[in-house]
Amino acid sequence: MSIDKATLPGGALSGFVASAVEYMMDAGQRNVLFMDVLRRRGDQYREHAAQTAPHVLHYAAELIVDGRTLDEPVNYALVRIIPPKDVEIDLDRRPFIVVDPRAGHGPGIGGFKADSEIGVAMKAGHPCYFIGFLPEPMPGQTIERIARAEALFIEKVISLHPKADGKPCVIGNCQAGWAVMILASLRPELFGPTIIAGAPLAYWAGVHGKYPMRYSGGLLGGSWLTALTSDLGAGKFDGAWLVQNFESQNPSNTLWTKQYNVYSKVDTEAERYLEFERWWGGHVNLNAEEIQFIVDELFVGNNLAAGRIRMSDGQPVDLRNIRSPIVVFCSKGDNITPPQQALDWILDLYADVDEIRAYAQTIVYTVHENVGHLGIFVSGGIAKKEHAEFSSNIDLIDILPPGLYEATFEAKGTDTTNVDVAVGQWVMRCEARTLDDIRAMGGNSPEDERRFAAAKRVSEINLAAYQKFLQPWIKGMVTPQVAELMRGLHPLRLQYEAFSSQNPLMSAVKSLAEQVNEDRKQVSTGNPFVAFQEQVSKQIVHALDIWRDSQEALSEATFLAVYGSPALQAAVGIDPQSAPSRPQEMSAAHREMLDRRIAELKSRIGEGGLREAAIRGLLYVGSARGMVDERSLEALRNVRRSNSGARLTLTEFKMLVRDQFFMLLLDQEGALTAIPKLLPDDASARQAAFAAIGEVLSASAAISGEAAKRLKRIAELFGIDVDEVSAMSSNIATFDPKAKAS
Template sequence: MPSWFTAATEYATDAAQRSLLFLDVMRQRGNAYREHAAQTAPNVLNFDCELVMDGRALQRPVNYALVRITPPAGVQISHSARPFVVIDPRAGHGPGIGGFKADSEIGVAMRAGHPCYFVGFLPEPVPGQTIADVAHAEAEFLAEVIRRHPQADGKPCVIGNCQAGWAVMMLAAIRPELFGPIIIAGSPLSYWDGVRGKYPMRYSGGLLGGSWLTALASDLGSGKFDGAYLVQNFENQNPSNTLWTKQYNLYSKIDTEAERYLGFERWWGGHVTLNADEIQFIVDELFIGNNLAAGRIKTDDGTAIDLRSIRSPIVVFCSKGDNVTPPSQALGWILDLYDSVDQIRSYGQTIVYTVHDEAGHLGIFVSAGIARKQYSEFSANIDLIDTLPPGLYEATFTKRSADAANADLVSGDWVMRCEARTLDDIRALGANDAEDERRFATAARVSEVNLALYRAYFQPVVRAFANPVLAEWMRQCHPLRLQYEMFSDANPFMAPVKIAAERVKAERKPVSPDNPFLALQEKASQQIVESLDRWRDTVESMSERTFLAVYGSQALQAACGIDSRNEKRSLRKAAKSPLHQQLVDKRIAELRAAITNGGLRECMVRAALYIGMARGGVDERSFEIIRRMRLATTSNQRLTLTQFKQMVREQFFMLLIDREATLSAIPSLLPDDSEARRTALAAIQEVATASGELTGDAAERMRRIVGLFEGGKPRFATVEPRVQNQ
């Protein structure tokens, strides 16, 4: 018998078995979808939890809830560690992705000793609930978390994923006293920004004629917007993965991939709804209007939401591989608010960002590798982030090696360092020119006109025949839901699949990896993916050219009241307040007067900052030494983290305002006790060299500090032993 015939027979047997097992996994997926949808409060959390607050019982009821995550066996939680609060996005899917698996945002935070809470939501919104009501509820949730942890050394760290990120930023601008560090992951904040030839999702609003379709969908849904539409928009961004790769990956690895696939699909198919007012606010004010960074969104009492009012450190996590929230949309708001890093500092803001090279939008939340690296480092070093001097930083991660300097000071497998950056580093990630800004401003005006026309002439007709029965029928008939229902046990044609699949598992005969027909299968799959990718690229290119041509028309821009002479500043730059400059001038005068105040602690912080500024960043090893020293002091002398943070900020600003006067004051502030000076200098040396020996300007600064601390006395040569971990 020819060898090719044997290979073909083996491949045909394997392919038939894989096909049947694939159908069985689809059946299990459909059944899991039906079970998930039947639950009152479905979620995909991988941890046990207890209800703390039900948003439906609040004065302004919402479908949100606060739960406390129960630590798994073997995980110890510290009472002094700040709590973490993870808020999942309500963007079409149900809650739980932040604690989807053991290696997740919640999982790594608990392993770092932090108590964890989770803010989730029910599938159906409370009638009449608005975005403002949700913000009010989340504020009450955070207040309750703070009340439960009076011994915590800092306010809660809040993680906002995707659309929860902009909601967290808005709330932090309104209620800054409730927040510790904020981590926003894959969260769009500057919705017009992008790079030509990439990330075409930003053109969608203009190509659809604005938000009138959102209003139409909500009216047909009897006052509710089906989140399946949002999920479908996401899937349309990558047709090769949606139509082929995801399913083929399961089919080709059917013996090992089923469990992972079913776990993810349990979340992917959990579609939820939003009230019409909620989704209309999101589309009009954010995705098309781009009003958040410009300060044009107002609260119920008329107060403008100004992101510069946030007093907590802001950590932005984004990826170049994310076609939903690319780096320019995640970070462009910084350029909208500030003209320089000094302006960032003048508002007392600390902004830390990190850019992944290839992770997709979902990978930012669900990847176990990212959880073990980025989120693990954020969790372990959240106090370092909280005490960073105001400014703009990029968090970098270097693999810890055995021969690294002071490797025992590193908490995990990676060394986190916060490097000082400028606004030019943000601009390098991509930003619009003035012409593109006018195009998007024109699209926003066209959206307003079309929405007004729809509401005046068509909305009354649509609402006249729309009703809850029709709305529910439309939701159940949505293609994304039908694909689950069709392959579940609700379909009688799937009845024989389970029995046949069990028999196949008992008689499974996988094909040999070197089978030539298997190679042909892989080649065919690659060609399908390439064809779908070419189709996507063609459609995206046409969409971009269409948007640029239509909304670049000077006639249309003039009709919409967009002056072609306007620069980017007048279109969406946040306004500057003269009162702010007056407050800055007053604070500068106060700090100048305080330069000669203080004692040994202030001098140590002043010296460490002066040396560290030459290195242009902060390493987690240096902060770990400071942490150990702080904890090693007696309780009545120990500074709280808040007090230490305040001291760092004051000494940092003094160095910025008048470096020479600040340094020259050190000898007069030091105690006469030479032993105390020697010990303090040894501590400064240890902090400064924790990440490696000093060279160049940093070494020169260290020598100057030694001279200031010695005050003409003999040089201190002895370095105190390192304080042991507490």
């Protein structure tokens, strides 16, 4: 729209001109300051790359184990996080170990700022450790060797906290998530609760119209290109290619928004931008064997959940072997690891929730509505909410009876029951779910599964052809010096180098920026040209998003058409009429162990005392609600503190809860009718135990409906008059007396 200045009144014209001059002055200064930010970014990149152990940890750390010194050396290390002076750590509390992803970037993102996974865990009083890595892999390093090293790291942490009330809680972010799951399946005795944040475990999963990254392997012809890239790197895979792959998923942010946000707010956003870019530009290398395993076994092969991965000694990787609770944190806004890729491994492994229980597994998941992939473990808001609640309530998660749960978070308010009992600003509860709740999020059809199976076979064929006909020639031509030169010429590295102070054209930018800062004149917020600038920016973002959407739609259509071809599927050995495989059959050894365990539990239903009877009654009543929240756990802690008898450790208490839960599951009526046999003759002891049950149940909500009916039955089994106990103790003041008539 053009403006005819001749038609403007004199005052309006002068105002227009003044606004234009003001905007041009500000824009010119912003250009200088923005170029100086890019110069600082380039210099920061060079300084970071020159460090022996570059990282972005916000906290000081003490080296505990250097993986390079192990019998099978790796470029990983275990460090202890030194808490700030204002943070009090209880050394007898369960340690937290954060494992950062080695997916192209350097380490430290889990402790990137005060409001981080490490920060909130320390604020909750837990000792914290961090497993990071160096930029260059050790010769011969493999994924299996790293797993063995990380097992040694966890053993070391356990040895440093012999009195800890529980095994370490291990957090695996992104790529580290599947690595932690592999290790937990191989060494389940080392792990406490395991938190998997933004980690892909079911690599083919997704829904049409979203998350096209899962099609990349098939569209590129499989993993032969991974092998070629490693060979061009003289046996090393440049992590910058992984970072570029992430950036290509959101071109409007990569090409425009990230830079424009700094340019438009250069006076306030520069430091935040530089802080993030220090990590984003810290590229690391992987050995060819490492990346080939990742692509072949995981991203293209989808072998993890299927149990088709085996270690060098023949030991299978079976995620059903994991005995500690698994917490899966994912988001609908994550285009790298959507909820289906984070959760559908559960559908691959189990036919129903009873089968999850048969493996004594506890799986808790939470799905954020919109946060992106990096926000899952970088966002301060996520750290202060989800990660803070996980840290504060890790004991609740650890003692949950086996099954499938969804963790939900409710903001505390004046009407929240027992508001002072819940820690922080949120109340976390774990609500029972079924596999249908996961299926409802969407997933692959049988036709989709055949397409991905065909892509896997094509990848195997192409890789074999490359290894036979081309790889010997490539390896013979590429020397380490040539590989290093090509790494330096990678586009992502060049964008940092080109704007650093090493560029002679940037020599004047620093002095110009200093002059601008001395005479900075910011444009007023009401300037019409600022609004026009914002509108232009939105149009650029919109155009790039349209381009992205069209490319994604084309990619999906191409993949579905090519690999959906019955002729191609038949040619590579895929039956065009085949159906997806059922969840893995339970092994004969596990079935035998399960039968023995069932027989043992049934034989012990009549054994125990008041403690067993109280826990059994609590589980019976509480299961009617289908959920547990943190207020109930705090009430249970209060009961344990006030109990003058012998205290159970958390591990012992967890086993007690699980035994009583399974007894109710196997023979509910028999377990209930056996309760009177477990109770002492002392009426006051029975009353106190029953009051404790009421205290725990009423901590989160009024006891009513089915829960009230069940509580009435427990009262009868305990030989207690409900009205008398209600009047005597405020612990069950919320018990609904109307349920007595039911």
